[in-house]
Amino acid sequence: MGCSTAYFIKLRAPGAEVCVIEPDPTYEFASTLRASGGARVLFSCPENIEMSKWSIEFIRRFPEAMAVGDRQAPVDWVEGGYLFIVPPAAMTMLEANYETQRRHGCVVELLSPAQLKERFPSMRVDDLGGGVHSPSDGWCDPSGLLQGFRRKAQSLGVVFVQDRVTRIDVADRAVQTVRLNDGGRIAGSIFVNAAGAWAAQVCEMAHMPLPVSPLRRFEHYFTCGNPLESLPYVKDLDRLAFRSEGKGYSGGLVNGNEPRGFNFDVDHDYFERAVWPALAHRFPPLESARCHRTWSGLYEQCELDGNPIIGNWRGHLDNFFVIAGFSGHGMMHAPAAGRGLAELIVDGTFQSLDLSRLDYGRIERGEPYAERGIL
Numbered sequence: 315m316g317c318s319t320a321y322f323i324k325l326r327a328p329g330a331e332v333c334v335i336e337p338d339p340t341y342e343f344a345s346t347l348r349a350s351g352g353a354r355v356l357f358s359c360p361e362n363i364e365m366s367k368w369s370i371e372f373i374r375r376f377p378e379a380m381a382v383g384d385r386q387a388p389v390d391w392v393e394g395g396y397l398f399i400v401p402p403a404a405m406t407m408l409e410a411n412y413e414t415q416r417r418h419g420c421v422v423e424l425l426s427p428a429q430l431k432e433r434f435p436s437m438r439v440d441d442l443g444g445g446v447h448s449p450s451d452g453w454c455d456p457s458g459l460l461q462g463f464r465r466k467a468q469s470l471g472v473v474f475v476q477d478r479v480t481r482i483d484v485a486d487r488a489v490q491t492v493r494l495n496d497g498g499r500i501a502g503s504i505f506v507n508a509a510g511a512w513a514a515q516v517c518e519m520a521h522m523p524l525p526v527s528p529l530r531r532f533e534h535y536f537t538c539g540n541p542l543e544s545l546p547y548v549k550d551l552d553r554l555a556f557r558s559e560g561k562g563y564s565g566g567l568v569n570g571n572e573p574r575g576f577n578f579d580v581d582h583d584y585f586e587r588a589v590w591p592a593l594a595h596r597f598p599p600l601e602s603a604r605c606h607r608t609w610s611g612l613y614e615q616c617e618l619d620g621n622p623i624i625g626n627w628r629g630h631l632d633n634f635f636v637i638a639g640f641s642g643h644g645m646m647h648a649p650a651a652g653r654g655l656a657e658l659i660v661d662g663t664f665q666s667l668d669l670s671r672l673d674y675g676r677i678e679r680g681e682p683y684a685e686r687g688i689l
Contacts, residue, residue, distance in 0.1 A: 318652025348611025
């Protein structure tokens with residue numbers, strides 16, 4: 315989010331002085347490098363659908379558009395599609411979302427259990443009501459996307475400072491300076507909090523409440539000893555989600571009740587305990603699935619409604635902007651969200667997509683604006 319916002323600000327205001335403060339340029343614990351890389355239009359909120367549509371097209375042309383000199387910015391985009399599947403009781407919701415997606419020009423197919431079985435013979439469908447397939451969706455390399463944004467931003471003159479913000483100085487209802495761990499200070503006219511899972515801690519320095527918490531989740535790489543047809547990125551209401559990766563698969567099952575906190579410990583039994591039964595139930599050939607690697611990462615979970623917070627604290631700290639709380643959708647929406655915030659900062663209002671329903675005002679009012687169905 316920080317690199318994307320910096321890049322788009324420089325596009326809109328080439329003369330602006332832009333600085334990104336990054337405590338760890340290796341991004342070891344950043345959510346991006348631990349993400350699955352999925353990007354899909356299968357949402358219910360129009361803002362999320364439109365951000366996905368634009369971001370996916372941006373990612374498709376990312377290698378050439380974000381090249382620096384003769385060096386391209388590869389992201390290994392795979393147009394493998396997405397498939398959301400639900401039980402009969404959830405079909406009304408799925409059909410409503412499907413109609414919303416169609417109205418927004420998405421390429422989507424509503425499939426009955428029989429059609430699912432014909433398309434994906436290995437899938438168990440007797441307990442399903444149906445699914446929605448979006449063949450133009452897919453996944454990419456999150457690290458490539460991050461590094462591409464960073465290199466391009468640097469080529470445009472964005473300065474990256476390796477340090478950590480330890481204090482925010484506020485006066486006259488505005489942020490004046492931020493203090494760094496090395497004792498230095500950076501002054502500015504506009505400040506952006508793009509700290510992901512750490513965003514609430516940064517906001518606390520400015521006495522700004524932000525309902526964003528770190529939520530640990532696991533990603534697994536596994537293989538299957540039985541032959542399986544080519545599958546899209548499969549997701550269900552219980553938050554099972556997996557996709558192909560090389561000769562195997564990458565995925566997991568998010569536990570929304572996981573205790574919040576900065577916990578990167580790996581539970582090496584989680585795959586066998588939670589993921590494998592769900593995989594084997596839905597795709598019986600995956601009973602032979604073998605997990606080779608498990609790693610942990612953090613969602614920046616918006617506790618109000620699971621949707622991002624993009625905007626400033628109007629009337630309190632007008633020059634302090636937040637772009638956080640994406641709750642697992644950050645990488646796929648980074649291009650559109652960064653562009654939107656850049657428009658808000660440079661032009662004073664959203665220009666390309668109206669993201670005003672995602673601003674900080676709903677946090678102040680305590681008015682959730684949530685997705686319907688699969689997260």
